[in-house]
Amino acid sequence: MMSPSDHNLRRTLSDLMHERSLPIYKTPVAVRSWVYLVPDDQREAETAWIDSLEPGEADRWRLARIGETHGSIWERHGEFSTWLRFDNDISMDAATKTELGFCRIRTADFDWLEGAPGEVFRSVEISVLPYEPKEAQLQKVIDLTQAVCCDVFDGAARIWSDFRMHAKEDKLGAGRIYVQDKGLENDEASRLLQTLIEIGHYRKLALLGFPVARNLMGWLKDAEARLAVLTSDMASQSASQEQILERLMALSAEVEQRVNAVRFRQGATDAYARLTEDRLVSLRETRVAGFSTMQEFIERRLQPAMRTCEAASRRLDDISTRIGRVSDLLRARISISLEVQNQGLLRSMNVRSKLQMKLSALVEGLSVFAVSYYIFNLVKYIIDPLFDPHLAHLIYAPLILLIVGLAWWFIHQRKKSIGHADA
Incomplete structure (x- = not known):
């Protein structure tokens, strides 16, 4: 009896459910995350750069091991890559209570990242302390006058953030979130950190x-x-x-170029x-008196930008549709x-055809007399020597x-036969 065989994607798809989770299950913890925008033409260089790390380093950067007190993770996404250290x-x-765990992981600790392909797009540090x-x-580490504060995960944690870059002792600067x-x-600590990091990354990438x-x-x-x-x-x-069609085609080509570009x-x-x-x-926020929740703060600033993007997209689709309608009208007019x-042209051809038929009838009549004349002269040559001139006349x-009647009958019959053949 044959044993059942595994599908080749069974294990891969099962592991996929745990691939993005952070190996952080206890607090206190400090986390620093970077987002690098990496163009497609630098992806191979990025892979080569990762592989060029010291033996064992590449695997360490691709996955941090659970239970480690320090760890670093590199992940490649569609158009960006992320680096994380905890x-x-x-x-x-x-000292920890004074600084609330911030500036523990600085850009200087990642000075070797200057060799990484791409450009720094975002950096954030998160401190989780009991x-x-x-x-x-x-107030010393976060500007509370414009900060958000809310309880998350059904009250299991409270977060503060001012969504500003803090450059103290850090030349690149980073956002701060205190938990x-x-x-x-x-x-829950792992899921909360992952969620907070992704909210910040995706929010800024959307912009x-x-x-x-x-x-x-x-x-x-201008196009409208x-x-x-x-x-x-x-x-x-x-x-x-012709001029309208040429201008319309030029505008249509520009619209298609914009569509492809954006x-x-x-x-x-x-x-x-x-x-x-x-x-x-997924944060499951609860309001804290005197502060906005993270959802309120982000939506108040993100939604207008997204509405602008949606409006631009709709207007681009609309002008493309309108050009299509104008093209249809122009084609109908040209048709x-x-x-x-x-x-x-058909009327003029019909007039010319009728004229040609009249000329053909005239030529036909003249041809009867011409043929009759030649036949009579031939017969006359035969009759004159045989009969008396008075009798001949x-x-x-x-x-x-x-002769005229026979000539007319012969030409008429030939004309009828040619007409039947054409039909």
Whole structure:
């Protein structure tokens, strides 16, 4: 009896469910994450750079081991890569409480990252401590006047963040999120950190589409004005159909070029915005008096930018549709013009055909007399030597009538046979 065989994707898809989880299951912990935008043409260089690390380093960067007090993780995504470092070896001494665990992992500790392909797009540091800070302590590391604060995971933790880059002792600067552990259990610390990191990453990546949308809006205003002028010229017939068609084709080509240029960014922006919304929901936030929740803060700033991107996308699709409608109208007008020209041509051909038939009938009549004349002369050569001239003249009259009648009958029959053959 044959044993069942595994599908070749069974284990891969099973492991996929655990691939993105962070190996962090206890607090206190400090985490620092970087996002690098890496163009497609630098992906091979990135792989080679990772593989060039010291023996064993490449695997260490690809996956941090559970239970380590220090770890680093590198992940490759569609258009970016992320680097993460965490430190679980934190004692709750006075210095830690003063700084609330920030600046523990600095860019200087990652100075070797300067050789990594791509550009730094975002950096954030998150400190998770089982310590409730005083307002004065928080104010030193986070601007509470514009901060968000809320309980998450059904009250298991409380977070603070001002969404600003803090450059103290860090030339690149990084955002800061302070998390008070109020009873995180099992893998909640890992899931909370992963969610907070992804919210920040996806939020900022979604905003990449905003400058593109603003530039597109400016071009769309000009393109829509050109289309309006073109439509007006077509309605008033102030320009020839050939000129209108040439201008319409040029505008249509520009629109297609814009569609090809921005379609990826529009789709990516929409996807990142949806991911941000999904992660915000998974926080299960509870309001803290006097502060906005993270969802309120992000949506208040992210949604207007996303609406602008959506409006630009709709207007681009709309102008493409309008150009299609104008093209249909222009084709209909050109088609009608061609039909009118064809009808005129057919009428002129019909007139010429009738004239040709009249000329043909005239030629036919003349040809009867011409043929009769030649036949009569031939017969005359035969009759003159055989008969008396007076008698011959008496024969000529009926002979001429007979020859003309036979000639007409012969030509008429040939004409009928040719007509039947054509049919």
